[in-house]
Amino acid sequence: MGIFSFFSKEKKETLDKGLSKTKENVFSKITRAVAGKSKVDDEVLDNLEEVLITSDVGVDTTLKIISRIEKRVAQDKYVTTQELTALLRDEIAGLLTENNTEDAEGFTLPEDKTPYVIMVVGVNGVGKTTTIGKLAYQFKKVGKNVYLGAADTFRAAAVEQLVIWGERVGVPVIKQKMGSDPASVAFDTLSSAKANNADVVIIDTAGRLHNKINLMNELTKIKNVMKKVVPDAPHEVLLVLDGSTGQNAFEQAKQFTAATEVNALAVTKLDGTAKGGVVIGISDHFRIPVKYIGLGEGIEDLQVFRKKEFVNSLFGE
Ligand SMILES: Nc1nc2c(ncn2[C@@H]2O[C@H](COP(=O)(O)OP(=O)(O)OP(=O)(O)O)[C@@H](O)[C@H]2O)c(=O)[nH]1
Ligand SMILES: [Mg+2]
Numbered sequence: 001m002g003i004f005s006f007f008s009k010e011k012k013e014t015l016d017k018g019l020s021k022t023k024e025n026v027f028s029k030i031t032r033a034v035a036g037k038s039k040v041d042d043e044v045l046d047n048l049e050e051v052l053i054t055s056d057v058g059v060d061t062t063l064k065i066i067s068r069i070e071k072r073v074a075q076d077k078y079v080t081t082q083e084l085t086a087l088l089r090d091e092i093a094g095l096l097t098e099n100n101t102e103d104a105e106g107f108t109l110p111e112d113k114t115p116y117v118i119m120v121v122g123v124n125g126v127g128k129t130t131t132i133g134k135l136a137y138q139f140k141k142v143g144k145n146v147y148l149g150a151a152d153t154f155r156a157a158a159v160e161q162l163v164i165w166g167e168r169v170g171v172p173v174i175k176q177k178m179g180s181d182p183a184s185v186a187f188d189t190l191s192s193a194k195a196n197n198a199d200v201v202i203i204d205t206a207g208r209l210h211n212k213i214n215l216m217n218e219l220t221k222i223k224n225v226m227k228k229v230v231p232d233a234p235h236e237v238l239l240v241l242d243g244s245t246g247q248n249a250f251e252q253a254k255q256f257t258a259a260t261e262v263n264a265l266a267v268t269k270l271d272g273t274a275k276g277g278v279v280i281g282i283s284d285h286f287r288i289p290v291k292y293i294g295l296g297e298g299i300e301d302l303q304v305f306r307k308k309e310f311v312n313s314l315f316g317e
Pocket of ligand 2: 128129130152158204
């Protein structure tokens, strides 16, 4: 691990603050679940199951966690309710790290793919454009040459919003007028990026079209056109999910991943919601890694998802 991979105090503060509502929610529920009990028994475990399910962790993942805790309790015989949160933290961290991919070290890009092309997808309002702005900022900060493509041509405001982010971060935004062909915007963006030796290209897409079939067809068309410029593009199809919608985010991930190829996830708006537990369910359920989490509207409020730090922040170290 290099010195820069260190999880800084500022980042930890942003994470803790962002997850504070979820944390309060989970803790108050756990407190109620163990009220009047000194020992973790079947009743406590039943209550705990309910706590996790109502905290948006999802049924399947909750059952896995409970069964792990049952095993621990059977092994250790007497587990006090005071030890319960530490136990939860360990078992959840264990579950997530066991059956999943390695966390990314930071905002890094593979060196053998230039330009590295990221296509950002997701339904409307989940935070695609904001996430693109924050990502562009992070890549720019480490000296990368970043290009943005405004392929959400469905609304005029969408193009403008990306242009504003481009100005804020200081990176070029390739655009056409509203209503123009998104695939053509993607083509232009990749062509410019390639001609200017860009390191990374991030393409914004529309979240809303007349219907779902249209949307999926359009995403496929954008992908195919990209390949004419960069044959193995897009390298990353990043699906953005709004974490504050809890189980809806989970459902969206299911539907989107079934309809189109997605190889990375971002879960946004974890600040200001008590539904952050959904990240645990999403991270456990999908073979696709949660790469980024959104913890606020500010330019610095996007973090690389690190399972251990996330669970530590939620349940305390
Ligand atoms: N609190 C908070 N707000 C966020 C976060 N990410 C995005 N938002 C806000 O969510 C709203 C929608 O974000 P956009 O980036 O416009 O979402 P979008 O997916 O591009 O939306 P469309 O272009 O309409 O499909 C904006 O007000 C953002 O500031 C986050 O992590 N936390
Ligand atoms: Mg947008």
